[in-house]
Amino acid sequence: MTKRSPTHSHSHEHDAAEHAAPGTAARMWDEKYSSRAKMWSGDPNPQLVAEVADLRPGEALDLGCGEGADAIWLAARGWTVTGLDVSAVALERAAAHARERGQDATIEWVQQDLASWVPDRLFDLVTAQFLHSTQMPWQQALQLAAAAVRAGGTLLIVGHHPDGLPPWGAHHTPEKFFTAEDLARELRIEEPLWRVEVLDSRQRNAIGPEGEAVSLRDAVLRATRLAAQ
Numbered sequence: 001m002t003k004r005s006p007t008h009s010h011s012h013e014h015d016a017a018e019h020a021a022p023g024t025a026a027r028m029w030d031e032k033y034s035s036r037a038k039m040w041s042g043d044p045n046p047q048l049v050a051e052v053a054d055l056r057p058g059e060a061l062d063l064g065c066g067e068g069a070d071a072i073w074l075a076a077r078g079w080t081v082t083g084l085d086v087s088a089v090a091l092e093r094a095a096a097h098a099r100e101r102g103q104d105a106t107i108e109w110v111q112q113d114l115a116s117w118v119p120d121r122l123f124d125l126v127t128a129q130f131l132h133s134t135q136m137p138w139q140q141a142l143q144l145a146a147a148a149v150r151a152g153g154t155l156l157i158v159g160h161h162p163d164g165l166p167p168w169g170a171h172h173t174p175e176k177f178f179t180a181e182d183l184a185r186e187l188r189i190e191e192p193l194w195r196v197e198v199l200d201s202r203q204r205n206a207i208g209p210e211g212e213a214v215s216l217r218d219a220v221l222r223a224t225r226l227a228a229q
């Protein structure tokens with residue numbers, strides 16, 4: 001696992017520092033992951049599978065990759081993947097899962113708080129699935145995702161739709177969530193820089209942490225970068 005050095009911090013670091021003290025996100029997410037042997041299902045996210053299955057593999061970045069199921073699925077389909085997350089606990093699990101599945105050769109795991117990160121290279125695909133951080137406004141985190149897409153590449157952002165939140169999240173605060181339209185507006189995903197491919201709200205059935213059946217709604221934005229910014 002790579003731990004990014006402070007040289008990757010950027011001049012807007014103070015913006016994020018207004019929202020959370022340095023290290024808060026890492027501590028909070030490490031605690032959350034440590035409270036369970038396994039946090040997520042281990043299956044790739046359904047909107048990722050639906051939206052990426054037909055893309056030609058290249059270099060992918062999974063922002064907030066958690067326990068690594070999406071990154072491993074991408075690697076198995078021929079992508080070279082960078083999985084970035086603030087939680088070292090999650091990344092250790094992700095790396096172990098990748099080794100177990102024989103997919104570790106083409107995945108790099110990077111432990112990094114997005115609050116002090118700027119993309120230092122560009123990717124053919126940047127995916128952010130349920131990157132709902134309490135420490136940093138989603139506009140800021142997901143603007144970074146958009147900035148990491150190379151011309152001709154794909155941005156895929158999926159989040160819990162504000163009208164279909166999972167019932168188990170007692171912590172829900174409305175400002176953490178967005179519709180696909182919110183994303184397009186706030187991130188300025190529009191011509192001439194972008195072509196919007198999917199702007200959608202999708203209902204799906206899922207299994208909750210106690211094995212219960214739940215109905216969720218996903219906000220889905222997929223766009224192709226037409227030109228460098």
Ligand SMILES: C[S@@+](CC[C@H](N)C(=O)[O-])C[C@H]1O[C@@H](n2cnc3c(N)ncnc32)[C@H](O)[C@@H]1O
Binds near residue numbers: 040063085086136
């Ligand atoms: C709801 S989980 C989603 C994980 C994974 N994408 C999935 O769908 O299973 C959100 C993830 O974002 C990560 N995260 C939250 N805030 C972050 C930050 N400031 N920098 C980097 N990662 C962050 C968390 O550690 C967590 O793994």
